[in-house]
Amino acid sequence: MEYNFQEIEARWRKQWAEQKTYHVEPDSTRPKYYVLNMFPYPSGAGLHVGHPLGYIASDIYARYKRLNGFNVLNPMGYDAYGLPAEQYAIQTGQHPAVTTEANIARYREQLDKIGFSFDWEREVRTCDPAYYHWTQWAFQQMFDSYYSLSLQKAQPIADLVSRFEERGTEGLQAACSEELSFTAGEWQAMSEVEQQQTLMNYRLAYLGETMVNWCLQLGTVLANDEVVDGVSERGGYPVVQKKMKQWCLRVSAYAQRLLDGLDTVEWSESIKETQRNWIGRSEGTEMQFRVAPLAEGEKAAALPRPESFTIFTTRADTIFGVTFCVLAPESELVQGLTTEAQRPAVEAYLEATKKRTERERISDRRVSGVFSGSYALNPFTGAAIPIWISDYVLAGYGTGAIMAVPAHDSRDYAFARHFSLPVVPLIEGADVSRESFDAKEGIVMNSPAQGCACGGLELNGLTVQEAIAATKKFVTAHGLGRVKVNYRLRDAIFSRQRYWGEPFPVYYKDGMPRMIPSECLPLQLPEVSRFLPTETGEPPLGNAADWAWDVEKREVVACSLIDNRTVFPLELSTMPGFAGSSAYYLRYMDPSNAAALVGKEAGSYWQSVDLYVGGSEHATGHLIYSRFWNKFLCDKGVSCSEEPFQKLINQGMIQGRSNFVYRVKNSNTFVSLGLKDQYDTTPIHVDVNLVSNDRLDLEAFRNWRPEYATAEFILEQGEYVCGWAVEKMSKSMYNVVNPDYIVERYGADTLRLYEMFLGPISQSKPWDSNGIDGCFRFLKKAWALCQSAIEAATAPKESENCPIGQEKLSAACGELSAACEKPAPTKDNLKTLHRLIRKVTDDIEAFSYNTSIPAFMVAVDEWRQQQCQSPEVVGRLCVLLAPFCPHFAEEVWHLLGHGSSVCDAQWPQCDESYLKEDSVRLGVQFNGKVRFSLDFPADATSAQMQEIAMAAPEARKYLEGMQVVKVVAVPGRIVNFVLKK
């Protein structure tokens, strides 16, 4: 019987849906396993073949785990908030909710055709109020928390308030925007608004005046990871720095835990490294530099002149090579340290710097700066050194001030050379005449002799590493500064001036934000008259007629009712994309719980994601934010696990493989690839769906576009061969391959098999339809093998003609196969089987699916040669094949007479005894070169192998006249003789 994949797949698709085969509930009698895919944004273009790559890989693992007795959670949902739907809305007026709904329907239809074992009853959508209820709730929890550095844990903000009432900031170790210092008395003397402003400094979700990445074209701010090379990741519009009041999340508080957690998870080294870079921990020293008194006749600026300032350095050992200091232009110290004489120059410089955008700063790295007029005193030597201002020092990192050591820092060096400042080398043998010596290695020299201002620190002769440690110790002991750890990781900006996102559950009273009561959540996204910013430049929610909060009625009311006594304006910005994706994996555990994000029972059963599959492009976005979010929820006792994703697999991107036809210039004639060099041609992208194995379907091409209806072709051997190139998969290059097309033509099982066969999951590779026939052929061969086994099992009763494909079939076949004698598997059959079991089991555990598919092909070929008709062997083949080709396996499983789904079968165990060979053929080498092979007993020892090899007639000609120096015999591998004349 033919392998009718369309009929088979449709039937099981229906059956699985009706039987709810993939629905799961917590079950304390079985171990759990949680498999998760990064949920997709439902774009208007639908799925292309790249999307299912990761889904198939994780589905195989999910099914494999289930066959091994695990209770597997494998959910799917949609990251439904996002820019494209909103931009489409602006252009067409179509409400984003409508387009999103339509796109989701299309995605679902496409996903359903591929045979995933998703539990659709657990679907979540980030734009569903029942879902974003908990996004808003988490935000409020962060607002009501601060981070205690002594406990390394988020704590209720109320605890901080009572602490302030008792002791002020004394002894407080808390993550904050700015180090504050006040007494209990001072706290009590503050007005309520002042107290609220003070608390903002500590809240984990806070309103902050920060420099943000502002994108004018998108009309919104962007997080650091959404800006690439000074332009927006989405759209590529310019991004400028702007000071704005925005909601922020104090991600930086968790920097150390985010770093430490990386050592506990099974992620690829490269993605861990990317996160380590992004967190950017650097251990250094903060040192106080006193400011030198003004010289005679100098006039200070009007502003109060600081007595000292603090710098941050990782190279404390180079303190004796400091020849100047540099302040960031934005530093608060600049005003106070600028002398009257230098003021015009400094003002001019600050003005010029402000005008330069981030983009210009990156592209144009000319050395620039200005002298402040003031001098600092080296804390060790007391020497006076000039204080400069330059934009190569960043205000946002460290203290915004540095000590410059031109001999050992390339940026300081460039600056010193440009402004003719002295360079003092400190490392033996370092040549600093042309460039600085930046490496942290070598032996220190040139530190002053005993008896300098801070005598007792002797660095000469130490290695750099020793000198850093010695200096740190000295600095701490003498109160010159402190050891400090800095992180590059910034707080996440959490406001977006957009419509299609989660609204903030916040209203404003006296200019201070207040949370709406958590019982009133979710605060639903209002309707707006238009999706663009308002005329006054407010975010799109400014267009909503009903967007005010009535604190008495506890509901949303019309904006016209705002009186700032009982009715207040609501927040107009919305949350960014990463808000909704930060805790969705928790929601899948308990998707319909109305009382909590995730219930205690569900949470403690499912714990965390065991296997997470998705693209590596989220390394510094989603994968940082959701780890932060989870750690916070873990502190609050909501999440049960410190890390949300235990194992992470990054699937590579599938690129497009474009095809070209070559049009002879000024004609409608197209020449085949091999002959194109004989003509003057223009390559034209041709839709890859008109091409098969790089051969163009001429008829389809003529019908593709009206202008090609009369096309003429110059063929090679009767065929038109197309050129090809690997490019990004995109509509404009006509190289988008739609999975529906593959499913229609070859079936879902072939698609699944082929996507895995394409190469290692984590590698990026182009989609190439050329190989798909090989996988299709394999399934057809496997089908034929299975058919003969089914026939053998059911044939004896010729009178009852089994109508295959009918409903009653499985029951009927069950009786039949029990009644008749089944062909027993031969030893060879079983040998092939157990070798396959071993290989496939090992491969799945290692996510190396691309290598287990060849193993299936070889095994099926072997069985066909052995004329295997054993239902037992074929049955176990079905189970092995079930994760890869579920429809196929299910069909054969039923035809073999099994009543239940193959999904609930048991994964076969490998019987090692079948793998042992009686004898094994090994190469015999002389002087490292294989000369002949011999059969050895499989369990031969090294000594026995030597004996056999030396006695072999073939060996005589090599051993003659030679002296055996050494014999190496590796059982199971090789026998090697080392000979000498």
Next chain:
RNA sequence: GCGCCUGUGGCGGAAUUGGUAGACGCGCCAGACUUAGGAUCUGGUGUCCUACGAUGUGCAGGUUCGAGUCCUGUCAGGCGCACCA
């Protein structure tokens, strides 16, 4: 500049601990069956040579009886960070 990863036939890619490099698939070649084949089946296919044989995993060294695999250097490609002190 710093960090991470990858280099194997015409192509995608295999190769436990160092042990007969190129599994499997595509493509190509030959044959069988066919009125026909973009169907099916069988055999062949790294390179050089008529053959014996030689040679071969980016390049150059090293360790070893033996290296795709280990070590050193180098080149190329990809990714991440990037004036982070």
